[in-house]
Amino acid sequence: MRGRMLIGLAVTAAVVIAVLGAAFAFQRKLVYLPSGDLPPPAAQVLPGGRDVTLTTADGLRLAAWHFPVEDARAAVLVAPGNAGNRALRAPLARALTARGLSVLLLDYRGFGGNPGRPTEAGLALDVRAARDFLLGTSPPRLLYFGESLGSAVVAELAAEHPPAALVLRSPFTDLAAVGRRHYPFLPVGLLLRDRFRTAEHVARVRAPVTVVYGSADTIVPPEQSRAVARAAGGRAVEVPGADHNDPVLLDGPQLVEAITDP
Template sequence: MNKWLRRALVGVLVAVVVVYVAILAIVYVFQRDLQYDRSGRVFELSETKLSGAELVTIPNLDGSSITGWYQPPAAGKLLILYFRGNAQSFSREHERYEAFVQAGYGFLAFDYRGFPASPGEVTEAHVLADGLAAYDWVKAKGYPIVIWGRSLGSGPATYVASQRESDALLLETPFDSAVAVAGDRYGFLPVDLLMSDQYHVDQWIKDVTEPVYVAHGTADRTIGVAHGERVYALAPNKDELWIEPGADHTDLWARGIWERAEAFFVRSEAKLGR
């Protein structure tokens, strides 16, 4: 081989390695900016139809706190502990909470640390601790609790359900792990080595004794439907797997998940004799 050709090939190889290492470094340093969208504003309760809800601050054991909205349920109804996804503030989903309240359900929804309503740094450890703090705070109110986790929220929702007692666990567009989702997107990178916040739902779900309902869409481009199918397969106490044809990541509310959720909660309560 011509020595100039050899030098050119070595030069190309070195350039490829340098670029690849640079990509690894950028992904590692900025991984949480890629994983979490902490932009957006916090809606005021006065901008919603939640006339009976209140702004609450929930303390953590380490002295930090999280901020959310809380409303107790009507007599004989459940309280929904809602774990939001990874984008902007929990308050942007106020139409969901309005539907809960209109049907008589109570709710607690909040921002994890590092998101608009709750100061601090977002990490997996903080998100999980915030989830436990929210559960413990609302459990003290004395109402029966069901847990609803959406997207990223499927991580802390499943973790809390594995550590605490509730009446049901609903997972909307869940992943079996966040690192598996990253692997889907960045298969050319060793994401299992790079990623700090991996959220292993596939491990936690095995310790969940509550009835589990999983909802996913076949056209989900954010978290593929196979993730939801795998989560459901691992659940010890299966209730139902709803796969909606043609639904993308944010379509399930408009496709009727609330009506299905209500029926699931009623089934779960009937099994408990309530």
């Protein structure tokens, strides 16, 4: 009997170790979900759009879209979430340019046909390359907008290089907090390589911060977005009934107004 128990324990331990090992080894496949499709030319998305190249500090050349507006009131650096590519953010670019803002839609390394593999440190370099590009266009004001995981990326950037304003859509407090919500059976805090500590970053930002979130978000709990707003000492805008990927949180009026009038 004892021998069978020991064998059972050994098998259970082996399964647990295998599951934890797989979760550790393949975690970035779960965090980063780039689309395999190549985005079309920028000019096909919006007249006057330009295909541009961003050069990162570690030598990567990343494709991006720039939508300049003559006599723009500001330029918006758009940091996307963890899925798809810049084509999904085209409706937002249309809405913002129609309101007199220039827009840069970037794709991180490994997204939108770009070289490299996404990591937290790599994405930090990517948004710095995007900021450098926009500074070269001499915008009157520079705004950062981050979507979900991109909120953590631009919050970290804003802590070091403050913008005129920072707008975060559906931000989480940190990636481990979201992971524990969706994988309660895993020791997420011990396994994660990339942390994306949004709340910690926004507490150091010296710029106006607005957080937009959906009250019915099933990916990022609304209470986490509200916690980010509190950490920033900023404004929270709730979109009633909106889930994480609903169109109203992609280019809806509350979101567009938060960016155009932060």
